Amino acid sequence: xxxxxxxxxFVSLSHVLVSQVxxxxxxxxxxxxxxxxxxxxxxxxxxxAGAAFFKYNWNPKIALRATYSYLPIxxxxxxxxxxxxxxxxxxxxxxxxEIAVGLEYNFYEYDLSSPDKTWTPYILLELxxxxxxxxxxxxxPQEFIFDSKxxxxxxxxxxxxxxxxxxxxxxxxxxxxxxxDDDIDYxxxxxxxxxxxxxxxxxxMFTGISLTYTFGRPACYTKGL
Numbered sequence: 001x002x003x004x005x006x007x008x009x010f011v012s013l014s015h016v017l018v019s020q021v022x023x024x025x026x027x028x029x030x031x032x033x034x035x036x037x038x039x040x041x042x043x044x045x046x047x048x049a050g051a052a053f054f055k056y057n058w059n060p061k062i063a064l065r066a067t068y069s070y071l072p073i074x075x076x077x078x079x080x081x082x083x084x085x086x087x088x089x090x091x092x093x094x095x096x097x098e099i100a101v102g103l104e105y106n107f108y109e110y111d112l113s114s115p116d117k118t119w120t121p122y123i124l125l126e127l128x129x130x131x132x133x134x135x136x137x138x139x140x141p142q143e144f145i146f147d148s149k150x151x152x153x154x155x156x157x158x159x160x161x162x163x164x165x166x167x168x169x170x171x172x173x174x175x176x177x178x179x180x181d182d183d184i185d186y187x188x189x190x191x192x193x194x195x196x197x198x199x200x201x202x203x204x205m206f207t208g209i210s211l212t213y214t215f216g217r218p219a220c221y222t223k224g225l
Contacts, residue, residue, distance in 0.1 A: 021057045021111075021112070021113075021214055021215070021216045022054070022055065022056060022057070022214070022215055022216045023053075023054070023055035023057065023063070023169075023212045023213065023214050023215075024052075024053070024054050024055075024212070024213055024215070025052070025053055025055075025210050025211055025212035025213060026050065026051070026052050026053075026210065026211055027050060027051035027052070027053065027067075027069075027173070027206075027208055027209070027210040028048075028049075028050050028208050028209065028210075029045060029048075029049055029050075029173075029206060029207050029208010029209060030045020030046065030047060030048060030049060030206075030207055030208060031045060031046075031047050031048075031049035031071040031072060031073055031096075031204060031205065031206050031207075032044045032045050032046050032047070032073065032204070032205050032207075033073040033074070033075050033094075033184065033185065033202065033203065033204045033205075034202070034203040034204075034205070035075070035182070035184065035185045035187075035200065035201075035202035035203065036182075036185055036187050036196055036198050036200065036202075037075045037076070037077055037080075037085070037090050037091065037092060037185045037187070038075030038076050038077055038079050038080055038085070038091070039075065039079050039080060039081070040080075040081075042176065042203070042205060043174060043205060043207055045205070045206075045207050045208070046074065047071075047072040047073060047074055048072070049069065049070060049071045049072060049206055049208070050069070050070050051067050051068060051069040051070065051206070051210075052067070052068050053065055053066065053067040053068075053210070054066050054067075055104070055212075057110075060106065060109035060110055060111050060117060061105065061106050061109060061110075062103055062104070062105055062106070063103065063104040063106070063110075064101075064102075064103050065100075065101070065102055065103060065104055065124075065126070066099075066100070066101050067098075067099070067100045067101075067126075068097075068098070068099055069096070069097075069098040069099075069100070069206060070095070070096075070097060071095070071096040071097075071098060071204060071206055072093070072094075072095050072096075073093070073094050073095070073096060073184070073204055074091070074092065074093040074094070075091065075092060075185060076090075076091040077089050077090045077091060078091070088196075090193075090194065090196075092185050092186045094132055094133055094184055094185070094186070095132070095133070096130050096131070096132050096184070096204060097130060097131045097132075098128050098129070098130040098131075098153070098177075099128065099129055099130070100126040100127065100128035100129075100155055101126060101127060101128075102124060102125050102126025102127060102155070103124075103125055103126075104122045104123070104124050104159075105122060105123050105124075105125070106120040106121075106122045107120055107121045107122060107123075108120040108121075110122075110161065112163050112167065112169060112214050118162060118163035118169075119160070119161065119162035119163065120160070120161060120162075121158070121159070121160045122158070122159050122160070122161065123156070123157070123158055123159075124155070124156060124157035124158065124159060124173070124175060125155075125156055126155040126156070126157075127152070127153075127154070127155070128152065128153040128154075128155045128177060129150060129151070129152055129153075130150065130151055130152075130153060130177075130179075131148055131149070131150050131151075132148065132149070132151065132181075132184055133146045133147070133148050134146065134147060134148070134149060134183040134184070134186060134188065135183070135186040135188055135190075135191050135194060136190065137190060137191060138191045138192070138193060144186075144191070151179055151180065151181045151184075152179070152180060153177040153178060153179045153180075153204075154177070154178050155175055155176065155177045155178075156175070156176055157173055157174055157175035157176060158173070158174055159171050159172060159173030159174070160172050160173075161212075164211075167213055167214045167215065168211065168212065168213055168214070169211075169212045169214060170209060170210060170211055170212065171209065171210045171212065172208075172209050173206075173207070173208065173209075173210065174205070174206075174207045175205065175206045175207070176203065176205050177203060177204045177205065177206075178201065178203055179201055179202050179203065179204070180201055181201060181202060182198070182199055182200060182201055182202055183202075184202040184204070185202060
C-alpha cells in the first residue's frame with residue numbers, strides 16, 4: 001500500500017514539474033512617487049528603474065510571479081502645480097528595494113506553444129515588502145542623519161504581453177504601490193524642516209517594458225482555478 005501511494009505521489013509530482021511553463025525576465029522603465037512633495041501625477045516616471053522576475057504559469061489564465069525591483073524616486077516642490085508647494089521648496093531623493101509576490105490574471109488564454117494564444121492584456125495583484133531610507137534627525141542645518149526600515153505595500157497593476165520571437169515575449173506594464181508609510185519623502189515630525197503636518201500615506205509607481213524568456217516543456221496545464 002505504501003509503495004502504491006509513493007508511486008502515485010511520484011507520478012503526480014513528475015507530471016506537475018514537466019508539464020508547466022516557466023518564465024524569467026527583466027524589466028526596465030521609470031519610477032515615480034506621489035505624496036506630500038512635488039507633483040501628484042500617478043504615471044510620471046522620472047527616474048530609471050529596473051526589476052527581475054520569475055513566473056510559474058499555473059494555467060493559460062493565471063501565472064504566479066515573484067519580483068525584485070530597484071526603484072529610485074525623487075520629487076521637488078518646484079515642479080508642483082501649486083504656489084504653496086513651489087514657495088515651500090522641499091525636495092528629496094530615495095531608493096526603494098522591493099520584493100513582491102502575487103499573480104497575473106490574463107484576460108485571454110496565454111500559451112506561447114499555441115499559435116492563437118500569444119498575446120493578452122492582464123491585471124496584476126501582489127503583496128510587497130520594501131526597504132527605504134528615512135530621516136531621523138537634523139543635528140545641524142542641512143546635515144541629516146538617516147536610517148533604513150521596512151514597509152509593506154498593496155501593489156496592483158495592468159499590462160499587455162505578447163510573443164516576440166521564439167521563446168521570447170515582451171510586456172508593457174504599469175504598477176501602482178499604496179504604502180502604509182508617510183516618510184518615504186522624509187516628511188517627519190522629528191525634523192522641523194520636514195514637519196508639514198500631513199499624515200497621508202505615500203505611493204510609488206513603476207512603468208515600463210519587460211523582456212521574458214519562456215522555458216520548460218510546452219504546457220499541459222493543470223486545471224488551476
